[in-house]
Amino acid sequence: MSTPSPTTPSPRDNSIPRTTLSERVAAKLAQLIVDGVHAPGTSLPTEPLLEKQFDVSRVTIRDAVKLVANCGLVKVRHGSGMTVQPPENWQYLDPLVLFAHVNSPRSQKMLSEILEVQHFAEAELATLAAQRRSEANLARMTALVEQMRLHLEDHARYTALDLEFHEAIAQAASNDLLRNMLAPIHRVVRDGYMLTTELVGAPERSLEGHVKILHAIGRSDPQAAREAMNEHLDLFREHIDMRFGETRRTQPSPFTRQPRPEITTPL
Numbered sequence: 451m452s453t454p455s456p457t458t459p460s461p462r463d464n465s466i467p468r469t470t471l472s473e474r475v476a477a478k479l480a481q482l483i484v485d486g487v488h489a490p491g492t493s494l495p496t497e498p499l500l501e502k503q504f505d506v507s508r509v510t511i512r513d514a515v516k517l518v519a520n521c522g523l524v525k526v527r528h529g530s531g532m533t534v535q536p537p538e539n540w541q542y543l544d545p546l547v548l549f550a551h552v553n554s555p556r557s558q559k560m561l562s563e564i565l566e567v568q569h570f571a572e573a574e575l576a577t578l579a580a581q582r583r584s585e586a587n588l589a590r591m592t593a594l595v596e597q598m599r600l601h602l603e604d605h606a607r608y609t610a611l612d613l614e615f616h617e618a619i620a621q622a623a624s625n626d627l628l629r630n631m632l633a634p635i636h637r638v639v640r641d642g643y644m645l646t647t648e649l650v651g652a653p654e655r656s657l658e659g660h661v662k663i664l665h666a667i668g669r670s671d672p673q674a675a676r677e678a679m680n681e682h683l684d685l686f687r688e689h690i691d692m693r694f695g696e697t698r699r700t701q702p703s704p705f706t707r708q709p710r711p712e713i714t715t716p717l
């Protein structure tokens with residue numbers, strides 16, 4: 451695996467919103483560990499070697515190592531270096547570990563699992579939102595859908611609005627635990643949202659899905675909201691498969707698609 455300098459990130463790195471140099475180095479280290487370049491039980495290269503490899507300062511390396519240690523990927527022992535930990539010690543919901551899995555060719559199963567968890571959570575949240583939404587919640591969701599309609603061509607903006615819309619649904623559902631559970635997953639799938647938004651026709655189809663979800667929540671129809679969300683996420687899954695040039699799904703979706711009533715009300 452090549453290791454471009456973190457100061458000149460590859461396009462893959464660009465797609466991840468990292469803010470500091472040490473976070474970018476940590477992401478790279480996490481990737482090397484998850485990809486198996488640094489196997490569990492082995493030692494990471496020493497700080498001076500990492501400094502040279504990433505072309506950054508010792509302080510940056512130390513901060514980066516702290517980050518990968520915090521999520522259980524390595525253990526730092528004074529005097530005996532940094533040991534890569536076994537996968538059972540990894541904190542899979544930490545965005546650093548999740549990102550590395552999503553990007554790892556060895557871990558496509560992980561991406562499928564993330565998408566399944568997202569699907570279950572979002573379908574439930576849409577159902578609850580239809581039961582519990584306030585007028586203010588609905589106004590917020592409607593405004594976001596209108597904004598998406600205006601920014602179909604601006605993929606970055608559309609992606610941000612898309613996630614805001616899903617977060618607005620989570621807020622309307624009024625279940626903070628479920629909402630918090632989804633937050634790190636949203637940070638991970640942001641990449642996927644961005645990449646699939648670039649597919650021809652994808653934003654238009656995605657917007658159609660958002661309108662259906664919005665209408666169902668607006669009508670306070672939990673069943674229709676669940677079905678519209680299921681359909682929307684099935685489409686996202688299809689787009690992910692298309693975008694990465696393979697169909698990972700060898701079994702039928704666990705999110706059984708049922709015929710739903712046509713929604714004809716204009717927004």
Ligand SMILES: [Zn+2]
Pocket residue numbers: 612613616656660682
């Ligand atoms: Zn969406």
